[in-house]
Amino acid sequence: MEGQIRNGPRLLTAMNKTSPSPVFSMARLLMTALLLSRGAMCADVNPGYNVTAAADAMTQLASHSWEWGTAAEALLELFNPELSVFGANPFPNDRVPAADPGIVALAYARQFIQTGQQTLVPDSAVGDPASLGVSAILIGQSDSTYIDAANSEADYILNIAPRYSNGAISHRSDVAELWADFIAMAPPFCTSL
Numbered sequence: 001m002e003g004q005i006r007n008g009p010r011l012l013t014a015m016n017k018t019s020p021s022p023v024f025s026m027a028r029l030l031m032t033a034l035l036l037s038r039g040a041m042c043a044d045v046n047p048g049y050n051v052t053a054a055a056d057a058m059t060q061l062a063s064h065s066w067e068w069g070t071a072a073e074a075l076l077e078l079f080n081p082e083l084s085v086f087g088a089n090p091f092p093n094d095r096v097p098a099a100d101p102g103i104v105a106l107a108y109a110r111q112f113i114q115t116g117q118q119t120l121v122p123d124s125a126v127g128d129p130a131s132l133g134v135s136a137i138l139i140g141q142s143d144s145t146y147i148d149a150a151n152s153e154a155d156y157i158l159n160i161a162p163r164y165s166n167g168a169i170s171h172r173s174d175v176a177e178l179w180a181d182f183i184a185m186a187p188p189f190c191t192s193l
Helices: 022-037 051-061 066-079 104-108 132-138 144-160 188-191
Strands: none
Touching: 051 066, 051 144, 051 188, 066 104, 066 132, 066 188, 104 132
């Protein structure tokens, strides 16, 4: 992965001993990404900790689809906020922007996205694999295999996944359940469709 990453600092392979705890760092990185998505540039923000070390901890600790997708979104907001659905102009000229698949966020996400499946990642949650959907769509601007995978994920969410009695999309695939975190997983992807 390291040789493919461009347009952002290379992620470190280990946190230094002065860094805060990895879990706390993940929360801090997400807060920093939120600040950056509001228009600040990486060089303009000093959160008081090593953002690159926090990003490294986040990517090293992630082990589930929702964590991979959340990490990819945070990396996108941190290093390429102009490509984020939360950015100032996420769809210039009403189109998904072209993106270099070698940027930090997309190189990270690509290793987890499975093509040729019903969902982007096998998972018992409906919304969690969709957290990788924005990355799949951006990668898909240069590799149609990923657009096909994103379309399969969208079809699953919108047409196959269980629904709650009021029509809301279930967060679980085995039973209709509504979870608040579904809002952070699937809607950012759905805005890019």
